[in-house]
Amino acid sequence: MSSLPETAELGPPANQRAINLDxxxxxxxxxxxxxxxxxxxxxxxxxxxxxxxxxxxxxxxxxxxxxxxxxxxxxxxxxxxxxxxxxxxxxxxxxxxxxxxxxxxxxxxxxxxxxxxxxxCYRAVDEEELTIDEIERLSPIADDTSLAVQAMYEENPYPRWKELPVLQASTEAIDCLIAGCGSGRHILAIAAASPRGRFVGVDLSRASLAYGLMKAKEHGISNVRLVHGDILKIAEIGITFNHISAVGSVHHMRDPLSGVKALAGVLKPGGSIKLALYSKFGRTAQLAGIELRQNLDIPATREGIQKLRQAIYSLPDDHPARGVIKFSDFYSFSGCRDMLFHVQEHNYTVPEIFDLIDASGLRLESFRMRGEGKDVAQTREGLTNLERTHPGFAGAMFRFTLIN
Ligand SMILES: C[S@@+](CC[C@H](N)C(=O)[O-])C[C@H]1O[C@@H](n2cnc3c(N)ncnc32)[C@H](O)[C@@H]1O
Structure with a gap:
């Protein structure tokens, strides 16, 4: 086990550009x-x-x-x-x-x-009561991994967000499922932009859903149902969907393939599923941060998270884990926990992504290439070669669309 790097002061290092606020x-x-x-x-x-x-x-x-x-x-x-x-x-x-x-x-x-x-400025005083009792639910969570993931996000609902992104307006009257909707930022943004659409968000964490529900009320968004449940049991919802989106959720399941198959089971013919899954080579800084945390044997407590942040601040600039300070998740407990203390995650290479797609019974429609802003048709061979020459080409997550 390594020891913690020496750190004289709390907080970020002194050798950075200063903002003066005295x-x-x-x-x-x-x-x-x-x-x-x-x-x-x-x-x-x-x-x-x-x-x-x-x-x-x-x-x-x-x-x-x-x-x-x-x-x-x-x-x-x-x-x-x-x-x-x-x-x-x-x-x-x-x-x-x-x-x-x-x-x-x-x-x-x-x-x-x-x-x-x-x-x-230092601690919460009379925290707002979250409206957990108002949340609809599927049958109780039973899978061991789902229970562990739930426990983590009940303690630290994720992500914390303030602004609702403004998305391109749509007049489509379609049924959409956001699987693993977390605290609701994405589902509320698309529901606000598509007033005729019907949106269902499912998540393991009631605390995250309550955060989303509070935000839905704050923004007056009513075409959204937020439901507590496991993606594994999504068939219990009793409806099928034109579009399904699972961004950053399926890679936290013990068996992501069973998650994708469960989602495929509630997809209407001609529908599509958007997935975003962690890229092994796009997350080298995060994976180095996780390794540092494991070597230092730091627990996922507030003190532990603070300790790892200090250890990372104390690293030399060229240390692979130092790169995590560029991510906004580094600057909150819930973000740090999600990024560096997760109880379950899978990180993929391109061939592993294609193996998952092949086993799912679905077909790849398109792949989102970073910076291009649009999804394009891609092949296993083309992307495998691209990953060889540009290992982190997709950024932290591979984003792609499957069809049935
Ligand atoms: C990293 S967060 C992403 C939240 C949201 N999709 C976003 O992009 O902001 C992952 C979310 O997936 C949820 N999740 C993970 N496994 C799940 C499962 N088996 N069923 C339902 N939700 C799940 C977690 O509870 C968590 O809220």
């Missing part, structure tokens, strides 16, 4: 710049080590000032509110130093507004 500078910003800063904090997710460092330093500075008696005033409260939203939305992933922990221990809720707000 209270002295920030409180004297013009009205316009002030508005932009607060809007950014309220609407952005972390996504970069520079932002993590800057926001972490500002939070630590404000904590020290508030603990030292800095008086409540409008700009301070305004900034603290925005900062608290930012920290909550990134699941409080920014590391906390021993000094901050000590200062926080001396604060309590209900004494003054600035104190309440700075505490909310």
């Amino acid at each position: 209270w002295n500078a920030v409180q004297h910003l013009s009205e316009a710049d002030w508005g932009i800063l607060c809007a950014f904090l309220q609407n952005a997710l972390l996504g970069s080590s520079e932002v993590e460092t800057a926001v972490g330093a500002l939070r630590a500075e404000l904590l020290e000032l508030i603990a030292g008696g800095l008086v409540d005033r409008p700009r301070l409260l305004n900034l603290l509110s925005a900062l608290a939203i930012f920290c909550r939305d990134s699941e409080f992933v920014i590391p906390v130093s021993a000094k901050e922990a000590e200062l926080l221990a001396g604060l309590s809720l209900g004494r003054r507004i600035a104190e309440d707000l700075i505490i909310r």
